[in-house]
Amino acid sequence: MRKARWLIAVLILCAGVALSQKASGDDAADRAAFEAVCGSCHPVSMASDLRSESEWKETIEVMVKAGAKGTDEQFEAVRRYLRQNLTNVNVNTATAAEIAPVLAVSEATARDIVKRRTEKGNFRTIDELKQIPGVDAVKLEARKDRIVF
Ligand code: HEC
Incomplete structure (x- = not known):
């Protein structure tokens, strides 16, 4: 039983390392x-x-x-x-497909961004974007120079 647990832990670790290596x-x-x-x-x-x-x-x-x-x-x-x-994006005019890769959010979250803008009007600050579920505040902060309002 203990051995099995060890094995699982090692396997998870290896998978994690392999995935992060693939990404970089x-x-x-x-x-x-x-x-x-x-x-x-x-x-x-x-x-x-x-x-x-x-x-x-x-x-x-x-x-x-x-x-x-x-x-x-x-x-x-x-x-x-x-x-x-090196791409910037105007979050008030761009399509979801244009927003997703620049802000590093999923397509679904990017569609929510567009929906929110259509329903409630243009975004004015980065904080308004952070309110949207699925938006990672830290990632967004790191990309703030690339966001145009
Ligand atoms: C065959 C040669 C050549 C290759 C390969 C090349 N460039 Fe250029 N690039 C030039 C020349 C010549 C200029 C200066 C032309 C000018 O006055 O705009 C230039 C200028 C630029 C400029 C400054 C002018 C501008 O548009 O603001 C950028 C940016 C640029 N290249 C990006 C790229 C990118 C991105 C790639 C790869 C897809 C690339 N270049 C590949 C020849 C090349």
């Missing part, structure tokens, strides 16, 4: 794709300001016309990297 691994892979695709002509620091998702889409189109090359997977990773790190 994916992020690192996206960063690597961003550096490979966007760092071949100029330093990637050229892309360090915050832009909206549609502005980044336009920027990527301009860079492709200028000669930026990569596989579809690499460009998908670049878009993901930009969405998660």
Whole structure:
């Protein structure tokens, strides 16, 4: 019985480590794709300001016309990297799909954000966003520079 408990504890620990490695691994892979695709002509620091998702889409189109090359997977990773790190979002006008990755909330929570705004009017402060169930106050605080009202 004791042995079984130990085994379960060890298994849970291993699963946890594997999951966290996967999460950071994916992020690192996206960063690597961003550096490979966007760092071949100029330093990637050229892309360090915050832009909206549609502005980044336009920027990527301009860079492709200028000669930026990569596989579809690499460009998908670049878009993901930009969405998660360098994209800002207007919580009073963006769609749920645009809000979710920037605020690191689920699609369902992002839909609740849109619903609240439609029913009660525009958000004015970050505190009003924190009231919505599913919104993590700490994560939101860390992303506050990326939230536009
Ligand atoms: C083939 C070369 C090349 C590659 C690859 C490239 N760029 Fe550029 N990029 C340029 C050139 C040339 C300029 C300067 C053009 C100008 O005056 O805007 C530039 C300028 C920029 C600027 C500043 C101008 C602006 O739009 O505000 C940003 C941001 C930028 N690149 C982002 C990216 C991103 C993101 C990627 C990866 C998807 C990328 N670049 C890949 C050639 C490239």
